[in-house]
Amino acid sequence: MFQIPRGTRDFKPAEMIKRRYVEEEMRKTFISFGYKEIQTPTFETLELFTAKSGESVIEEIYSFKDKGGRDLALRPELTAPVIRFYVDSLQMEPKPIKLFYFGNCYRYDRPQKGRYREFTQAGCEIIGTETPEAISELIAMAYKILENTGLKNINLNIGNLKILQAIFKKLKITKDQQKYIIPLIDKSLYEDLFDALIDFKIDSSEANQLIKILDTSDIKEIIDFVKNDETAIDEIKKLEKIIDYLKNIYKIKNFNLKMSIVRGLDYYTGTVFEIEAAKLGAEKQICGGGVYELIENFGGRKTAQAGFAIGFDRTILVLETENFEFPEIKTNVYVIPVNKDMAKNALEITEILRNENITTDVDLLSRGIGKSMKYASSINAKKVVIVGPDEIETQSVTVRNMESGKQEKIKIKELAKYLLG
Amino acid sequence: MFQIPRGTRDFKPAEMIKRRYVEEEMRKTFISFGYKEIQTPTFETLELFTAKSGESVIEEIYSFKDKGGRDLALRPELTAPVIRFYVDSLQMEPKPIKLFYFGNCYRYDRPQKGRYREFTQAGCEIIGTETPEAISELIAMAYKILENTGLKNINLNIGNLKILQAIFKKLKITKDQQKYIIPLIDKSLYEDLFDALIDFKIDSSEANQLIKILDTSDIKEIIDFVKNDETAIDEIKKLEKIIDYLKNIYKIKNFNLKMSIVRGLDYYTGTVFEIEAAKLGAEKQICGGGVYELIENFGGRKTAQAGFAIGFDRTILVLETENFEFPEIKTNVYVIPVNKDMAKNALEITEILRNENITTDVDLLSRGIGKSMKYASSINAKKVVIVGPDEIETQSVTVRNMESGKQEKIKIKELAKYLLG
Numbered sequence: 001m002f003q004i005p006r007g008t009r010d011f012k013p014a015e016m017i018k019r020r021y022v023e024e025e026m027r028k029t030f031i032s033f034g035y036k037e038i039q040t041p042t043f044e045t046l047e048l049f050t051a052k053s054g055e056s057v058i059e060e061i062y063s064f065k066d067k068g069g070r071d072l073a074l075r076p077e078l079t080a081p082v083i084r085f086y087v088d089s090l091q092m093e094p095k096p097i098k099l100f101y102f103g104n105c106y107r108y109d110r111p112q113k114g115r116y117r118e119f120t121q122a123g124c125e126i127i128g129t130e131t132p133e134a135i136s137e138l139i140a141m142a143y144k145i146l147e148n149t150g151l152k153n154i155n156l157n158i159g160n161l162k163i164l165q166a167i168f169k170k171l172k173i174t175k176d177q178q179k180y181i182i183p184l185i186d187k188s189l190y191e192d193l194f195d196a197l198i199d200f201k202i203d204s205s206e207a208n209q210l211i212k213i214l215d216t217s218d219i220k221e222i223i224d225f226v227k228n229d230e231t232a233i234d235e236i237k238k239l240e241k242i243i244d245y246l247k248n249i250y251k252i253k254n255f256n257l258k259m260s261i262v263r264g265l266d267y268y269t270g271t272v273f274e275i276e277a278a279k280l281g282a283e284k285q286i287c288g289g290g291v292y293e294l295i296e297n298f299g300g301r302k303t304a305q306a307g308f309a310i311g312f313d314r315t316i317l318v319l320e321t322e323n324f325e326f327p328e329i330k331t332n333v334y335v336i337p338v339n340k341d342m343a344k345n346a347l348e349i350t351e352i353l354r355n356e357n358i359t360t361d362v363d364l365l366s367r368g369i370g371k372s373m374k375y376a377s378s379i380n381a382k383k384v385v386i387v388g389p390d391e392i393e394t395q396s397v398t399v400r401n402m403e404s405g406k407q408e409k410i411k412i413k414e415l416a417k418y419l420l421g
Numbered sequence: 422m423f424q425i426p427r428g429t430r431d432f433k434p435a436e437m438i439k440r441r442y443v444e445e446e447m448r449k450t451f452i453s454f455g456y457k458e459i460q461t462p463t464f465e466t467l468e469l470f471t472a473k474s475g476e477s478v479i480e481e482i483y484s485f486k487d488k489g490g491r492d493l494a495l496r497p498e499l500t501a502p503v504i505r506f507y508v509d510s511l512q513m514e515p516k517p518i519k520l521f522y523f524g525n526c527y528r529y530d531r532p533q534k535g536r537y538r539e540f541t542q543a544g545c546e547i548i549g550t551e552t553p554e555a556i557s558e559l560i561a562m563a564y565k566i567l568e569n570t571g572l573k574n575i576n577l578n579i580g581n582l583k584i585l586q587a588i589f590k591k592l593k594i595t596k597d598q599q600k601y602i603i604p605l606i607d608k609s610l611y612e613d614l615f616d617a618l619i620d621f622k623i624d625s626s627e628a629n630q631l632i633k634i635l636d637t638s639d640i641k642e643i644i645d646f647v648k649n650d651e652t653a654i655d656e657i658k659k660l661e662k663i664i665d666y667l668k669n670i671y672k673i674k675n676f677n678l679k680m681s682i683v684r685g686l687d688y689y690t691g692t693v694f695e696i697e698a699a700k701l702g703a704e705k706q707i708c709g710g711g712v713y714e715l716i717e718n719f720g721g722r723k724t725a726q727a728g729f730a731i732g733f734d735r736t737i738l739v740l741e742t743e744n745f746e747f748p749e750i751k752t753n754v755y756v757i758p759v760n761k762d763m764a765k766n767a768l769e770i771t772e773i774l775r776n777e778n779i780t781t782d783v784d785l786l787s788r789g790i791g792k793s794m795k796y797a798s799s800i801n802a803k804k805v806v807i808v809g810p811d812e813i814e815t816q817s818v819t820v821r822n823m824e825s826g827k828q829e830k831i832k833i834k835e836l837a838k839y840l841l842g
Contacts, residue, residue, distance in 0.1 A: 001720025002469045002505045005462060005493055010506045013457035013520075020448075020458065027441075031750070032775045034782025034800070036434035037441065041426060041539050042463060042495075042525055043483075048423045062464075062493075064485035067529065072426055072483075074463075084423045085431045094799040096785060099434075104463055108488065118462050126785075133764055134785040249768045299422025329452070343554055347670045354453045361455025364517060364555040378515040379455070 007117030040081035046071035074106035087300035095128025120312035130304040136245035159261030166232035334381035338388040356416040428538030451521040461502035467492035495527035508721035516549025541733035551725040557666035580682030587653035755802035777837040
């Protein structure tokens, strides 16, 4: 009769167990790195998002009017709201400020496989520093957050937008030309890129040089290419320190330098990174971030800033693809009264177990052993406790192991210990 | 520059710790009772909510249009979406189905103290049974969920709408008259109620009888009043069983019978209950629920159903009012390199501690002892680890207890154990 809105999802219990597990693992890792959780509203003023991403973003946003006639919008991402919060209320806190958050976001595009109109992001900001110590910690945290959820096949790519700018500058590629070729670089469409460069009257040997440098993961080649550009050399020194820390402190081995990473060039200003899950194909990027500057645009005092966002739904998708075994409730007990007269005894025993923090359910309909056993299987009970008059007379119950089928008579006062053991 | 939308809130880290603690405690209790978590989208079709609550609800709802021109709405409550989900996808699951959920809800009214336009609810449904065993378990769970968060001063009131109907019937109060007096009953405005009854040409002794029966918590008085009404007597028998279980199985003492509870009379059909926090004054109700019938209205097959909703924000407000001590992170360590040369050593030690699941932060700016100690206090660090060249030479660090001011030299390989111990 009523339908779920297009592009949105209901989550059944089996899915929620996965989601809560991943959320909790991510939260634990954020906290262990000294990050602190915050939350902002689900909707904001529309102008907050156009200020960050331009007017074109309106096309992809769910917006509506306030009673005061103001335009509001369901948030399409979490960075803008967090910066607003920071400028509003957190500017005076001692720096650096390390913040993390989970939140649902909304995107008003055509629903397609793996892309939903309501989706979940995890993310963080460090405000007040962009030292190599801070940025390597940030990147290592992103990597470990994903690794700690149980992900196996992830790759880390690291780039730097100041170095990329120096490369463009050396090859005299203008801002207008950059706008045209950046989407090609982003998608590694090097043949199209080559053609475009030739159209721009760039020498074919220089075009090949650009492609080579975008494609290399050898820092020496990059140094050699931009060695006369002071800003780039400064950034490379920082990058070398970041790489040293990632390898030697955080023991992360599988990462690549990748100068072709081009995140929102409007506000990213230094080192950038992406983490991808090899198994996901076209939608393989599950994390992206770096050093950027937004606070001043939002009316705050200019401050160093970095952060990243993780696709929460995609992380779960990869775990499923990798056949990760999500944890389940270990003790899951179902209590069955053999008849109506035993209903109260069954409730009493259930209450004893719950008070011992054992997840316990009980037949609330007194519908007899047969139907209740079937139900116990359906809720995936590990043990069934059968409450009958003969057992009660001796202060006992019968416990059935649902995997082995083995049954044992157990004293009620030893039941919790038996089930936990 | 940018403002938070009116009636919404940002949550700082100190508030989020409280919210996550309460959420986790509530979730644990739901799970221990065999309930399973689900989630539905933040918005639904507008007609879903008008079907449950009538057209007047539109006034209080944030709504907007789909690209297909369909009217969508930010959910004002969670029961309607959950029933939609059940009818869509869960009808074939073995009964009873026990579901719980957390979700943000939206209300488009004038913001006032303790009432926000975005707020959080916790709730649950049991579908497929309304036996006294099921309903007493439901009520006990609501009570224990609140108690397990740490709440002290809560009262449980139990009513029954079938018995209330029998009372109205006996006094020949018509449906139209009921509509007028129900808000007065709901607010215990007994003087106004008396006047209204007199206006309806009801005998003053009968009016007094009604008020007395609404106000009593003595089940015998109620039985005596409706003893000729079979439906009411049936309900009273169930109620007596529920009371027996609450007292003797769940050991809940502080509850009252209260026939004046009138929750949405359109769909509640049997036992109803409310839990209030004495300390909250006008906004004291923190939980409400009971037996109701909605599934058929939503296109599903008629099935017994009960549930409740808990005001998540109010629960936290009461805990604060009761000066509840929310848990904090026990080991919260800050690592300080004495100078820039020690930065890498400090990162190494930090990584060792984090790998032992110790929440650890580190000076990422190498800004020296003075500034770093001040920062350590500001982030509420319990212990500070000072990394200097002399100590490193002997594979040691200095640990300062921030409460006592005591300092000790500790071997790095014993550091984690020392900090945890």
